[in-house]
Amino acid sequence: MQPVLIQCLSETTGISFFNSKWTSLGGGSINQVYRVTLSTGMQYCCKLNDACKFPQLFAGEVAGLQQLSSSILVPGVIAQTQAGTLQVLLLEWIETAQPTPSFWASFGAAMASLHSITSSQFGWYRDNYMGALPQDNTPQDDWYSFFTKQRILPLAAQAMAKDLLSVKELEQAQKLCERLHQYFPDVRPSLLHGDLWSGNFLCNQHQKPVLIDPATHFGHPASDLALATLFGGFAPAFYEAYHYHAPLSTNCRAQWDICNLYPLLVHLILFGSSYHGQVSALLRRYGG
Secondary structure, rough: OOOHHHHHHHHHOOOOOOEEEEEEEEOOOEEEEEEOOOOOEEEEEEEEEEEEOOHHHHHHHHHHHHHHHOOOOOOOOOOEEEEEOOEEEEEEOOOOOOOOHHHHHHHHHHHHHEEEEEOOOOEEEOOOEOEEEEEEOOOEEOOHHHHHHHHHHHHHHHHOOOOOOOOHHHHHHHHHHHHHHHHOOOOEEEEEEEOHHHHHHHEEEOOOOEEEEOOOOOOOHHHHHHHHHHOOOHHHHHHHHHHOOOOOOOOOHHHHHHHHHHHHHHHHHHHOHHHHHHHHHHHHHHHH
16 A cells, blocks of 8 residues: 555554555445554554545545434544545444344334434535535525425436436426425425445444445435335335334335436436436436
């Protein structure tokens, strides 16, 4: 590992990272992730990315973890710093276990509890990221304006500018947003993880959920539940436990469809036309 990084971590934390072992855990298009084992045997998770490409990404992540920690387990933040052009986030290492049915029930209940935390406005006190895209969290008094102006329409316009959506599909997005009241009555702000897919939680050795990589803000709880369905990996016991503690709307499937338009637009912009079919189908169904 780069000497400048080792020096930076050692000075920032007061812990010697010299002679440490760095094991790559992979990573996506944004971060490089490592398990760092010190000469003492102590382990940490270290995430690195390009500060020029993703300014303040880790600052937003740390703020999100701190916000979530009042209700649910998250990794402890050891240090957030910069070494040259590298943004650096050092986290507590979480030993994981294979989820059992009790884990999923605990997870569903924990998410219902998280969503019970409310605020006077939708959005958040700072912007952050959804994947590699900056996420505008400017506070709004009503969710319909927030979801329309800071989620769906800006991304639909961005996708059209990249020739990934047609003018007709942008018009369908506008119609969908005009119909939000039909599907989402009486929305109150709920604290969200914001990017709740199967890669963004851990099962610790006590069968408790630990949330990672948040895109935290206050929004509609259906947004988290929708994302959990989008890429799979959540057992039925998760939804059953959630429903027991926070009963789902009778039209929750439609709500999930509409909320998933946002992450699908993010994926369309970041990864291209392979996501167009899903986006187009939702636009036809709810905005046609």
